[in-house]
Amino acid sequence: MRNMIRLLRYLRPSTSWVVISFATMILGTVIDLIAPWMLKLVFDEGIAKSDMKMVLIVALGLFGIQVIKSIAMFVQGRAQELVGQNVVHTLREQLYNHLQRLSFSYYDKAQTGQLMSRMTGDIESVKNFIGFGAMAMLTGIMTFIGTIIFMAFIQWQVTLLCMASVPLLLLSLYQFNKKVGPAWGQIREQMGRLTTTLQENISGIRVVKAFAREHVEQSKFEARNDQNFETNMDRAKLEAKAFPLMSFYGGLVFLTMVWVGAYFVAKGTMTLGTFMAFQWYTWGIIWPLNMLGWQINIMQQAIKAAPRVFEVLDTPVDISSESGKAQNSDRIEGNVTFDGVSFYFADQDPEQEAGILENISFGVKQGEVIAVLGATGSGKSSLISLLSRFYDVSHGRLLIDGVDVRDYELEGLRRKIGIVPQETFLFSATIRENIAYGMPEATQEQIEWASSKAQIHSFIESLPHGYDTLIGERGVGLSGGQRQRVALARAILMDPPILVLDEATASVDTATESAIHEELLEVMKGRTTFIIAQRLSSVKRADRIIVLDGGRIVQQGTHKELFQQEGFFRNLFQMQEAAAAK
Numbered sequence: 001m002r003n004m005i006r007l008l009r010y011l012r013p014s015t016s017w018v019v020i021s022f023a024t025m026i027l028g029t030v031i032d033l034i035a036p037w038m039l040k041l042v043f044d045e046g047i048a049k050s051d052m053k054m055v056l057i058v059a060l061g062l063f064g065i066q067v068i069k070s071i072a073m074f075v076q077g078r079a080q081e082l083v084g085q086n087v088v089h090t091l092r093e094q095l096y097n098h099l100q101r102l103s104f105s106y107y108d109k110a111q112t113g114q115l116m117s118r119m120t121g122d123i124e125s126v127k128n129f130i131g132f133g134a135m136a137m138l139t140g141i142m143t144f145i146g147t148i149i150f151m152a153f154i155q156w157q158v159t160l161l162c163m164a165s166v167p168l169l170l171l172s173l174y175q176f177n178k179k180v181g182p183a184w185g186q187i188r189e190q191m192g193r194l195t196t197t198l199q200e201n202i203s204g205i206r207v208v209k210a211f212a213r214e215h216v217e218q219s220k221f222e223a224r225n226d227q228n229f230e231t232n233m234d235r236a237k238l239e240a241k242a243f244p245l246m247s248f249y250g251g252l253v254f255l256t257m258v259w260v261g262a263y264f265v266a267k268g269t270m271t272l273g274t275f276m277a278f279q280w281y282t283w284g285i286i287w288p289l290n291m292l293g294w295q296i297n298i299m300q301q302a303i304k305a306a307p308r309v310f311e312v313l314d315t316p317v318d319i320s321s322e323s324g325k326a327q328n329s330d331r332i333e334g335n336v337t338f339d340g341v342s343f344y345f346a347d348q349d350p351e352q353e354a355g356i357l358e359n360i361s362f363g364v365k366q367g368e369v370i371a372v373l374g375a376t377g378s379g380k381s382s383l384i385s386l387l388s389r390f391y392d393v394s395h396g397r398l399l400i401d402g403v404d405v406r407d408y409e410l411e412g413l414r415r416k417i418g419i420v421p422q423e424t425f426l427f428s429a430t431i432r433e434n435i436a437y438g439m440p441e442a443t444q445e446q447i448e449w450a451s452s453k454a455q456i457h458s459f460i461e462s463l464p465h466g467y468d469t470l471i472g473e474r475g476v477g478l479s480g481g482q483r484q485r486v487a488l489a490r491a492i493l494m495d496p497p498i499l500v501l502d503e504a505t506a507s508v509d510t511a512t513e514s515a516i517h518e519e520l521l522e523v524m525k526g527r528t529t530f531i532i533a534q535r536l537s538s539v540k541r542a543d544r545i546i547v548l549d550g551g552r553i554v555q556q557g558t559h560k561e562l563f564q565q566e567g568f569f570r571n572l573f574q575m576q577e578a579a580a581a582k
């Protein structure tokens with residue numbers, strides 16, 4: 001119920017259209033109630049009294065009100081659709097905007113397929129109810145009540161007797177509603193899972209093929225598809241049982257009316273006109289009740305879909321500017337201080353588990369190049385993800401130019417940190433658009449400058465369409481190394497005071513890597529740079545090297561200093577030297 005009330009609030013911006021829709025619906029209903037009464041006039045005042053003029057006037061009247069009703073229906077249909085589309089438009093926009101604001105912690109757990117199904121199928125179900133179902137239901141209820149009032153006003157005894165089977169009809173409706181609700185809940189949930197399977201399969205199709213697991217994937221999808229089929233069939237069974245029964249009870253209303261009505265007409269306590277009008281009126285009782293079955297279906301879908309949409313909308317945005325003082329980041333120079341920083345992921349228990357990072361303290365001066373080394377899983381990526389507030393520190397403080405990162409305006413802060421992440425993501429757009437992603441106003445000259453620094457300019461130039469070359473989803477069409485270099489150009493173009501390279505050259509060959517590093521020397525000048533790399537050649541020029549192990553700093557110093565110590569660094573150096581010698 002709470003969700004329904006919340007949904008109704010979305011109608012507010014379309015109030016005028018809701019009023020128009022409501023008014024035309026009432027007009028249509030009133031016409032439906034008047035028409036049978038006019039038929040009564042044709043019989044009782046026209047035919048019974050051989051007054052053909054009366055018949056003609058009433059017939060013309062009937063024609064007139066039918067024309068008005070058609071116009072009302074047209075207006076109502078349009079108004080309703082507009083209201084529904086407005087609600088969907090707002091909901092989708094809110095959902096999308098909220099998804100943009102949710103933090104990494106949310107996406108660590110969220111399933112893309114589930115989100116996509118909420119954005120499409122679930123919102124569509126909500127629209128069907130708001131834009132059609134709710135008004136149809138209201139029309140039905142009004143017609144039902146109005147018909148009973150009109151009939152009772154004309155002949156209450158017959159009306160009362162006709163209603164004998166209505167409680168049975170209402171009972172089956174109640175039972176149907178109770179059972180079909182959970183079925184729709186399951187169907188919506190299964191659709192989410194089905195979309196997740198589809199999305200994961202398409203994203204991972206290369207792995208599926210590489211491991212020849214197509215048949216396993218097929219059966220996984222088939223199982224979920226079968227499950228959805230079964231639930232839909234169960235729901236259809238409920239409909240198959242309930243709808244004919246409702247129709248039967250509806251038929252009983254009509255039958256009672258004919259039987260009792262004929263008896264009353266024969267007795268002379270009911271006119272033939274009233275009898276004819278009642279034939280028409282009884283449909284005003286039967287169809288709303290019969291249609292209610294379908295409308296309940298539409299309503300239940302929306303009732304089950306709305307919480308799925310609201311669940312995402314209600315997920316708190318745990319990382320935002322609002323949590324801090326939203327300081328301007330324009331003057332960021334790049335002095336970074338980790339002050340007793342510890343970090344746990346949201347699903348970790350600090351009482352039971354060790355932190356991903358534990359008590360990290362070190363300072364970096366503006367323009368320094370810091371290399372972060374460590375075994376896989378030692379916390380290197382986590383460390384640098386704290387800079388841009390992809391996650392917030394759990395304990396301690398992370399300062400940039402003496403200001404806690406949580407106190408900066410978030411977007412501004414992120415614009416000051418150029419990141420080349422471990423996994424390159426490129427959009428299906430032109431290479432130019434991909435490089436200029438963070439700075440769409442960049443000139444061609446600036447784009448080319450950034451590309452040259454990333455050692456990708458001549459390659460782009462060699463393509464038939466140059467910078468206008470369209471690259472597929474996730475940069476398909478480029479090699480891993482080329483993708484990394486485009487991502488590097490994208491970060492360099494931002495001209496950020498802090499540059500973060502997370503294994504940014506891991507996919508390029510050694511010769512290109514050293515060329516990139518030569519070029520990067522100039523780019524890094526004056527910028528604080530964090531380099532995560534496994535190859536020692538990439539960290540040779542770092543001013544300082546920090547070695548992490550199990551989330552703690554175990555070594556720190558220059559290349560030379562670390563080489564003279566026992567430890568991870570020297571081991572790594574010796575291993576790589578030995579490998580090179582082979």
Ligand SMILES: Nc1ncnc2c1ncn2[C@@H]1O[C@H](COP(=O)(O)OP(=O)(O)OP(=O)(O)O)[C@@H](O)[C@H]1O
Binds near residue numbers: 108345383
């Ligand atoms: N979203 C997450 N939720 C929970 N634990 C995570 C999450 N992401 C990473 N971890 C864990 O945190 C630890 C540190 O991961 P991180 O990616 O920072 O390591 P890394 O040193 O960069 O490793 P690599 O060199 O392999 O990239 C790992 O043990 C990893 O399993």
